[in-house]
Amino acid sequence: MFARISPHQIAGCLLFLPATAVLAxxxxxxxxxxxxxxxxxxxxxxxxxxxxxQENAHAWWFAWMIGLPIACTCLGVxxxxxxxxxxxxxxxxxxxxxxxxxxxxxxNGFGLALLVAAPALSGYRSIRYR
Numbered sequence: 503m504f505a506r507i508s509p510h511q512i513a514g515c516l517l518f519l520p521a522t523a524v525l526a527x528x529x530x531x532x533x534x535x536x537x538x539x540x541x542x543x544x545x546x547x548x549x550x551x552x553x554x555x556q557e558n559a560h561a562w563w564f565a566w567m568i569g570l571p572i573a574c575t576c577l578g579v580x581x582x583x584x585x586x587x588x589x590x591x592x593x594x595x596x597x598x599x600x601x602x603x604x605x606x607x608x609x610n611g612f613g614l615a616l617l618v619a620a621p622a623l624s625g626y627r628s629i630r631y632r
Contacts, residue, residue, distance in 0.1 A: 509631050510592070513624035514581030517599070520606075520617045521571035521578070528567065566609050573602055574618065581621075586628060596625040 536545030553564045577598055586592035599622045607615035 509624045509627035510581045510586055513621040514578045516621035517574045517578030521574040523617060524567055524571045592629045596629055599625050
């Protein structure tokens with residue numbers, strides 16, 4: 503009657519949530535409230551130029567906000583494409599999720615780190631499932 507969803511599929515799908523959240527943060531940062539006289543695209547481009555310029559002391563944070571959704575998406579796709587078929591593969595993916603969550607905690611804070619760490623529970627269940 504009910505289709506059983508495996509833990510690695512749940513972990514893969516949950517990894518897309520932090521990527522979506524970061525992309526939403528990026529949209530709000532770049533595309534809302536452009537200054538008068540500038541189009542949304544021009545305002546976003548000038549904001550990006552400043553964000554990655556040498557004058558900005560927090561340019562590393564913006565680089566992390568680009569790298570985090572890429573890493574989450576890659577890990578989610580890896581889970582969904584059964585990269586953790588073996589116990590060793592499952593442990594490797596789980597360790598990557600934990601490391602990403604710890605890095606997110608130190609670079610962003612608790613809220614986003616909790617969203618990144620949520621798939622770790624399903625990843626752990628995937629290890630036990632193997």
